[in-house]
Amino acid sequence: MPTPLAPSAQKATRTVELRLSLLESNDRQAVANRRRFKELGMVALNLVSSPGSGKTTLLERTLAEFGAATRCAAVVGDLATDNDARRLGRTRAPVAQITTGSACHLDAGMVARAVGGLDLAGARILFIENVGNLVCPASFDLGEQVRVVLLSAAEGEDKPLKYPPIFKSAHVVLLTKVDVAGVLGFDVEAAAQNVRRIAPQARVIRLSAKSGEGIKEWYDLLGSLVNSGKG
Template identity: 55%
Template structure:
């Protein structure tokens, strides 16, 4: 007997993510899921972001890694609430990990919740975390063809942050080609170019965030 179904494989994750999204929306919290390869600069971008916000702002970060709480320690210096999610092997964050990590926080009072995913351009794509927007970071020390190699990740992103642009004079990376490739897999994607070292473009990034509040 064949029973036709339309059950999403990750429906348990999606159910928890929907609950988180409702909480965020009720509280007017802008939740951003940050995805990239290891070493593209997610933590550095968050350091520069938190550093630029006045201490009265209500920002928080959940940062995911397979092991260590190094990122949480780096980010906690700015005085905003930060929690490390150590996945213990899992290559991505899922909604249940986020829900657990938020326990005890008055999430509804936040302005922005940053979810720094595990450094990986494949696995985080499939897992809805209840975020309002998804940003993928690409750095100029990688290949311009990353959007074509990992189309699912770029296709599901609202924003691409091209990082480390201070290194452009020293690497053969063609920024225009990388942007063109990102638009091929996601014609609606927004693109910002930044350097977390020189600070170039960070005003545009902060303005992008503020426009979402």
């Protein structure tokens, strides 16, 4: 006589429809972050790019110049070291470093924890410098109002065509290091055109944090974001 089946094995097969977001917990935290930033009267920008496209250099100059009149804060993400936070910490801005270990992107929870340790009184802009990566950060809403994607003259003009998800999600695209575009043979107009093909919604600014070209247009944009209180 066969052994009777265990009660659990006798259960009928069921199909359960869920339609649940795989990023549900991140998205929930992102909504909470967005609410918190709004309550603080702060516009949050998520800066995304490949490693080495000039996020930290741009932030250094922005915190020193734009940040002199308008209080700004920053959180910076890297796999390891607090080098970026120390660089940005030389300005008077409150800065927190997030070290992600092996994680290839920031998520909304990491940002919430990092922001929790900052004195944000009077801050009008929060810069979130994501881990250098053009793939993974695309999927993770951090609660920012404005997503800024950087593309430097040291890269290929066709990057927007090669990495559509991240460029598609951009509100602003900064073409950086344009002061050395000539030397590197980087066609700034071709890059701008590729951005417009993938992300016609994005505002494109050509700038150099070193020479200062285009930097005023960037500060004007930040100023208008602060005044409108959103992206």
